[in-house]
Amino acid sequence: MDPFSILLDGARARGTFVLRTILNPPWSVQVRDRVPLNLVAVLRGTPWVVPGAGDAVRLDAGDIALMRGPDAFTFADDPRTPTQVVVQPGPRRTTAAGAELPEAADMGVRTWVNGERAHEDGADGSSVLLIGKYSGPGEIVARLLRVMPPLLVVPTAAHLESALVSLLAKETVRNEPGQDLVLERLLDLLLIGVLREWLTRPDADAPAWFRAGGDPVVGSVLRLIHGEPGRPWTVAALAREAGVSRATLARRFTDVVGMPPMTYLTGWRIDVAADLLVESDATIDTVARQVGYSSGFAFSAAFKRARGISPQRHRADARNRP
Structure with missing residues (x-):
């Protein structure tokens, strides 16, 4: 999609x-x-x-x-x-x-x-x-x-x-x-x-990720990231799928989206994981693998850097919220 x-x-x-x-x-x-x-x-x-x-x-x-x-x-x-x-x-x-x-x-x-x-x-x-x-x-x-x-x-x-x-x-x-x-x-x-x-209005201040969907290179990379966040993506792997060089992808993605591809990938993985933690009873290790982390420890460290709280605390807070 x-x-x-x-x-x-x-x-x-x-x-x-x-x-x-x-x-x-x-x-x-x-x-x-x-x-x-x-x-x-x-x-x-x-x-x-x-x-x-x-x-x-x-x-x-x-x-x-x-x-x-x-x-x-x-x-x-x-x-x-x-x-x-x-x-x-x-x-x-x-x-x-x-x-x-x-x-x-x-x-x-x-x-x-x-x-x-x-x-x-x-x-x-x-x-x-x-x-x-x-x-x-x-x-x-x-x-x-x-x-x-x-x-x-x-x-x-x-x-x-x-x-x-x-x-x-x-x-x-x-x-x-x-x-x-x-x-x-x-x-x-x-x-x-x-x-x-x-x-799609001409005067709309559409976000960069929406405008990027029409770019033949960046759009295809976004579809890969969004569709398969659990794959062990690297800039080289994404560039190979898009049919361009690493340097071309890094420059073009940053120009269009406003951040490097791996920064965007990390943010997307954390957002997907945050939803999975609330919507399912999967263990931290299972969620970690679903969003591309090799272990629950690595995922927990990345999640805390991004959100300031642990995955366990995020799950408990969300489920206790009225």
């Missing part, structure tokens, strides 16, 4: 939170749940999104917004509307003062409204939002999150994304066998489409 596909493969939704919300003005919902990534599709209305830092942005029906956590953000009918509902970790809904809100406002499968006055037909000027949350992307996906802006808006989504939004909206309010899995896969497809659209 290409580097973009491999990175996004780690962003698969698991235990997905998907919700349709119908909001009648005046309304203002502040999200403080600290999840790493929120996706919001506007089905109806022209709401505002107010990031934790930066200017408020008005959205139109068909727009899709991605908010990178853990910073708070607010959706409202008007930026001046006082906060009425706060989404806390869990997620729980409270008032701005912290009082728990009753669940009586829930109206149907995966649907929430801000009171009985909201209407399905939109005659009252209500907005309808489709919300998806990625609660725990791993270390590999963190590479992508680090280059994303805190707020990313794809206006009036393209045909594919529009079709996916429509399908996700229909499936969100269904309750059939396998429904959670259907929602997870649809949310994944929508996220991939939005990110691909953003990264």
